[in-house]
Amino acid sequence: MTALEPLSVAALVLWGTLVGLDLVSVAQTMLARPLVAGAVSGLLLGDVEAGLRVGALIELFALDVLPVGAARYPDYGPPTVAATALAADAPWELTLGLAATVALIGAVIGGWSLQFVRRRNAASIQRASAALAAGESPTIRRLQYAGLSRDALRSLLLTALVLAGAAGAALIPLDRATAVALTVVNVGIGLAAALGGAIRSAGRGRRRAWLVGGLAAGTLLALAVGR
Amino acid sequence: MTGRLRALLRLFAVQGTWNYERMLGVGMGYAAEPLLEELKISDPQRHAEAVIRSAEFFNCNPNLAGLALGAEVRAEYDAAPGAQVARLRTALCSPLGALGDQLFWAGVVPALVGLALAGVVLGAGLWSIAAFLAAYNAVRIWTAVWALRTGLTAGMNVGTAIGRSWVPRAADAAGSAAGFGLGLALPLVGVWFLRPFPLPAELGALGLTALGLVAGYVAGARYGALRYALLAVLVTLLVRLAAP
Numbered sequence: 001m002t003a004l005e006p007l008s009v010a011a012l013v014l015w016g017t018l019v020g021l022d023l024v025s026v027a028q029t030m031l032a033r034p035l036v037a038g039a040v041s042g043l044l045l046g047d048v049e050a051g052l053r054v055g056a057l058i059e060l061f062a063l064d065v066l067p068v069g070a071a072r073y074p075d076y077g078p079p080t081v082a083a084t085a086l087a088a089d090a091p092w093e094l095t096l097g098l099a100a101t102v103a104l105i106g107a108v109i110g111g112w113s114l115q116f117v118r119r120r121n122a123a124s125i126q127r128a129s130a131a132l133a134a135g136e137s138p139t140i141r142r143l144q145y146a147g148l149s150r151d152a153l154r155s156l157l158l159t160a161l162v163l164a165g166a167a168g169a170a171l172i173p174l175d176r177a178t179a180v181a182l183t184v185v186n187v188g189i190g191l192a193a194a195l196g197g198a199i200r201s202a203g204r205g206r207r208r209a210w211l212v213g214g215l216a217a218g219t220l221l222a223l224a225v226g227r
Numbered sequence: 228m229t230g231r232l233r234a235l236l237r238l239f240a241v242q243g244t245w246n247y248e249r250m251l252g253v254g255m256g257y258a259a260e261p262l263l264e265e266l267k268i269s270d271p272q273r274h275a276e277a278v279i280r281s282a283e284f285f286n287c288n289p290n291l292a293g294l295a296l297g298a299e300v301r302a303e304y305d306a307a308p309g310a311q312v313a314r315l316r317t318a319l320c321s322p323l324g325a326l327g328d329q330l331f332w333a334g335v336v337p338a339l340v341g342l343a344l345a346g347v348v349l350g351a352g353l354w355s356i357a358a359f360l361a362a363y364n365a366v367r368i369w370t371a372v373w374a375l376r377t378g379l380t381a382g383m384n385v386g387t388a389i390g391r392s393w394v395p396r397a398a399d400a401a402g403s404a405a406g407f408g409l410g411l412a413l414p415l416v417g418v419w420f421l422r423p424f425p426l427p428a429e430l431g432a433l434g435l436t437a438l439g440l441v442a443g444y445v446a447g448a449r450y451g452a453l454r455y456a457l458l459a460v461l462v463t464l465l466v467r468l469a470a471p
Contacts, residue, residue, distance in 0.1 A: 121246035135278035144257040144263040147244030178467040188432030192439025193452030208402040214410020222418040
């Protein structure tokens with residue numbers, strides 16, 4: 001893990017907060033996709049390759065999530081930001097597995113934190129039910145700003161927590177074989193997550209045919225450029 | 228800034244107070260406020276009732292929420308009976324949720340993420356990320372503008388307007404694009420990650436992929452890739468710890 005200057009920590013926490021807000025509350029411009037969150041974190045840390053590697057790996061897990069209706073899901077964005085710091089300035093083959101593990105644990109905590117914020121939002125709406133029933137516009141505005149503030153605070157704390165976790169994980173003495181094994185394990189299961197999600201979304205019929213066509217084209221392209 | 232533009236901007240935060248009680252309800256009320264300002268002057272009683280209705284329970288895909296918002300506001304200005312406006316709102320939840328989820332979460336997003344991943348593997352780096360963000364947000368913003376305008380024009384007839392629009396056809400096509408985009412990306416990503424490792428490690432990773440797919444097929448909704456990954460990491464660490 002690269003030694004982080006206070007300015008870098010502040011930049012990562014700020015970026016993680018924006019990423020967390022983007023997931024549900026504001027804009028949904030896809031800054032919260034791990035691929036984007038990781039790439040920009042890599043840029044902030046001066047190691048774009050690490051950001052792209054961590055982002056792409058966590059993105060495989062995120063592709064398994066379909067955020068429909070009232071579904072509960074992990075929050076991969078802020079943990080990806082923090083985990084990139086763990087992988088930066090080191091050979092990715094040795095750091096990616098541990099960074100991904102930290103990000104996945106952070107994503108679980110992120111999912112819980114989303115539920116907590118949603119319950120707090122519901123509680124504040126219940127408290128304001130009389131004003132809402134009276135059609136008071138200022139109450140609606142107040143509830144909205146409070147909800148946004150809660151999510152901003154959640155995202156900030158989540159990024160800071162996972163960043164602290166990443167700093168702790170960097171102290172774990174892993175030998176080369178174990179570090180590589182963690183990378184290989186996470187990549188293998190990440191591929192299963194993304195492919196499983198794609199198969200479920202494709203269902204049957206024409207969509208599945210497009211998926212099979214894409215897999216064939218991707219395999220040919222991978223053979224052409226990869227070996 | 229016009230009321231319509233302010234409402235459009237507020238729609239981008241329609242999930243700001245997401246909760247299990249009213250879901251998008253309060254966010255919809257927040258976005259409706261600028262559009263209902265004229266009603267406050269012309270018919271204060273109706274305005275007060277409209278504000279109450281605007282913040283009640285509502286849920287749909289956020290990218291298509293403008294359709295419901297516009298239709299509801301237009302119905303309020305057209306002096307449609309309050310119960311009818313409330314029914315319209317309820318009736319729009321499922322179709323706008325299903326169409327929007329199919330179009331965006333199971334279509335445009337995975338299709339573009341797949342292409343972005345492929346771009347990264349093929350060496351486009353940050354340009355691939357920038358192109359992904361530009362393409363997605365162009366679609367998203369255009370859809371938001373169209374949705375609000377269509378809702379405000381159609382009012383109570385918004386269901387017919389949606390049925391005749393590009394959305395159902397695009398949702399179907401986007402699903403196919405998602406399949407192709409992800410299919411294209413995954414082998415490339417697999418090779419990108421596993422190429423530096425020796426063959427046994429590559430085979431081990433692919434074995435875990437196959438095991439994960441089988442577990443997902445057998446266990447259905449009980450299976451979670453994240454839990455599987457954390458369990459596998461734990462087992463790996465224990466095995467490595469026990470190794471001489």
